[in-house]
Amino acid sequence: MKGFLVVALVSMISIQAVSQNSDEAQIKKIFDTALSDGQSYEMLKYLTTNVGQRLSGSAGAAAGVEWSREKMKSYGFDSVWLQPVMVPHWVRGEKEIARIVNSKMGNMDVNICSLGGSVGTGPGGINAQVVEVKNFEELKALGTKNVQGKIVFFSRPMDPTHVDTFEAYGGAVDQRGAGASEAAKYGAVAAVVRSMGSNLEDYPHTGGMHYAPGIKKIPSVAISTLHAELLSKLLKQDNGLRFYLETYSETFEDAPSFNVIGELKGTERPEEIIVVGGHLDSWDLAQGAHDDGAGCVQSIEVLRIFKSLGYKPKRTIRAVMFMNEENGLRGGAKYAELALQNKEKHIAAIESDRGGFTPRGFTMTAPQKVKDKVKSWKPLLESYGLTDFDQEGGGADIGPLGEQGVPVMEFLPDSQRYFSYHHTEQDTFDKVDKRELELGAASMAAMVYLIDRYGLK
Numbered sequence: 001m002k003g004f005l006v007v008a009l010v011s012m013i014s015i016q017a018v019s020q021n022s023d024e025a026q027i028k029k030i031f032d033t034a035l036s037d038g039q040s041y042e043m044l045k046y047l048t049t050n051v052g053q054r055l056s057g058s059a060g061a062a063a064g065v066e067w068s069r070e071k072m073k074s075y076g077f078d079s080v081w082l083q084p085v086m087v088p089h090w091v092r093g094e095k096e097i098a099r100i101v102n103s104k105m106g107n108m109d110v111n112i113c114s115l116g117g118s119v120g121t122g123p124g125g126i127n128a129q130v131v132e133v134k135n136f137e138e139l140k141a142l143g144t145k146n147v148q149g150k151i152v153f154f155s156r157p158m159d160p161t162h163v164d165t166f167e168a169y170g171g172a173v174d175q176r177g178a179g180a181s182e183a184a185k186y187g188a189v190a191a192v193v194r195s196m197g198s199n200l201e202d203y204p205h206t207g208g209m210h211y212a213p214g215i216k217k218i219p220s221v222a223i224s225t226l227h228a229e230l231l232s233k234l235l236k237q238d239n240g241l242r243f244y245l246e247t248y249s250e251t252f253e254d255a256p257s258f259n260v261i262g263e264l265k266g267t268e269r270p271e272e273i274i275v276v277g278g279h280l281d282s283w284d285l286a287q288g289a290h291d292d293g294a295g296c297v298q299s300i301e302v303l304r305i306f307k308s309l310g311y312k313p314k315r316t317i318r319a320v321m322f323m324n325e326e327n328g329l330r331g332g333a334k335y336a337e338l339a340l341q342n343k344e345k346h347i348a349a350i351e352s353d354r355g356g357f358t359p360r361g362f363t364m365t366a367p368q369k370v371k372d373k374v375k376s377w378k379p380l381l382e383s384y385g386l387t388d389f390d391q392e393g394g395g396a397d398i399g400p401l402g403e404q405g406v407p408v409m410e411f412l413p414d415s416q417r418y419f420s421y422h423h424t425e426q427d428t429f430d431k432v433d434k435r436e437l438e439l440g441a442a443s444m445a446a447m448v449y450l451i452d453r454y455g456l457k
Contacts, residue, residue, distance in 0.1 A: 031442040033309060034439070038441065044432060053285070056257060056324040075262075080262045085257055086330065088327055091249065093250060100234060130242065131151070133155070149188075150187075164415060165418060169422075178209075194225060200226045204221075204222045206284075259280075260323075266314055267314060274350075275320055280322065281327075291427055295356075301438075306449075332396060351408070355413055360412045361391075364391075364392070384439070
């Protein structure tokens, strides 16, 4: 009996060794294909320079839908289809104007942009005294007496001591999202918010904002970090300082659009679905290269790599181009709604929405057993720079799937440069490094391969 157990143990160890060697070889093929014959960079070049900005409801978004559908068809995926979804239709209008007026240094033009969803001032603009606050508590302390008829300037910066810039972003972004309604509660006529940027820059960062029900809608704009510093400095010298802003943004009726889905059908367990995706929409100031053209082309590239290698997945693998992440999350919500309605069995979802930078790992929101299983694959991945598997998180578009109990993950690249481009005119194709983008696509494909082969149970 003892001899039988020894033989069985040796046999099991041998099988595990063969399996690991096979996985190592397959993952190397994935990375070799992405780095020597990758298509993600050329896809991104076309999407950003030929299609351009893709704000929900715009002609650019419609062109992005057609491009991604035709591109996935050209790669011969088993199925490619459009999933209808109604999306917000907000238009920026004419270029914004802003200046500091009545300062001791004279009038000074400053760089602003309307926040997504904001109402406009119209041709007359708004000229009013400015009050500065760091947070909603300071605003409340000022009260109506000190805010009525004034412009509230939210000047809290992203905390530079956070090594993870997404933590810094999370610690400051509430003033962008809710600042206008909070200010309007006390009678403010407009809100000016310091841009969500890591560095001092002369260009502003846009982003989504929302109005609370039952509260007057006032214009809300972002001011460049450099000019936010200037405004704060001048207010210390003269608390009677005034500010002029002129914006023309409007919101129209919801518009029809689509998620775009490509699929490789599973050969053994086709009912089990693995999703990999990014959001096709982008803000209107630039080309949406890092946010999130990179995530879209990386997701398409995952399936293309498998096709190129002749890999036949056990489970069904989908690439989803979600629509309307930036100002509504309608695409992610619709996808999850239909998945539930159609009784689809998703076993994992991976999103790429942190830019096309150097791979570091994956975040995860999942039961501990699933996390432990993914971490057990670390020896297969760490030689490719994938070492961080400890952070919580999934991604905005796949969040609704997570609420249904699906394990969700997000591709985690280096974050240090992301908030220099995020939601700005600088988010253009030339800011993306070809090799970094390709490494990201390969990293996602390697993770999908392991989930496909072993599942997450």
